[in-house]
Amino acid sequence: MTLPIVAYGAPILRQVAQDISPDYPQLEKLIEDMWETMYASNGVGLAAPQINRAIRLFVVDSAQIFANQDDDEDGGYADAPGVKKVFINAHIKQLDGEEWAYNEGCLSIPKIREDVKRPEEVVLEYVDENFQPHTETFVGLTARIIQHEYDHIEGKLFIDYLKPLRRKMLQGKLNDISKGKIRMDYKMMYAK
Template structure:
């Protein structure tokens, strides 16, 4: 089942999401539907708040980015093999490395892309879909996608990292998204 993506302006995107337990109703179906929704929307990550669920759950498939890099780009991410992973109740343990720019976009903020600076590495503690605990460090593009999706479960958006002048320059686009005046090739839901 493909869920509609929650558009910028919906309050769920600004809430800090809650941890869940293994008894969360329909969790396995929810995860399967999140993967389906993410791929149908041509995304590389999707967080539960983006489908109107304020829970600490997100999925990441950075394999598709790594696999599609040009040969000369692969040298920029030598240690990043990519992942396809479910993250439940994730919490950042540490971040490290120099901040570097990458042109980010978001399914909830269509037609807006901007350079965002983030650290090179993130260490995360989470449980998987069987509620087995994990802790690992990710780098490169994979770390970037994780930081982006993690922000969603903390009520943040990539545009929050932009300088005020950039925010003013995209204000019209953001207002249009909030009003539903945007055309995308995936299902969206707008806050009225």
């Protein structure tokens, strides 16, 4: 089932999410719905707070970025061909490498894209959908998407990385999003 995406301005997007246990109600269905919602919204990642759940869960599919490119056209990203994974109870252990800028967007902040600098590598400790523990290092676009989704479970948004003047310039658009004065081709839930 496709779920509505929570729009900028909703308090849940600013909450630090909670770890969950293997007996979380209908977890398998929730993960399935998150994949469906992410793909229906043309996203490459989706965090549980974006579907109104304050839990430490996000899904990432960076493989779709590389899927439509020729074999010799990986864009120079070290993470080609990407990953498709579920991350539960994730915690960043280390950030490494040079910070690099990339034009990011967010399903919860539609029609706004900005350059954001992030480290090129992230070491993440998490459990998968079967609650098997992992500690993995991710690089390139995959690392960026993971950091973006991880921010959601920490109550942060990509616009928090912008300089104050740039944020001030975007405030009118942000207000319009929070008031529901924007229409998207995917379902959205606006702050009341």
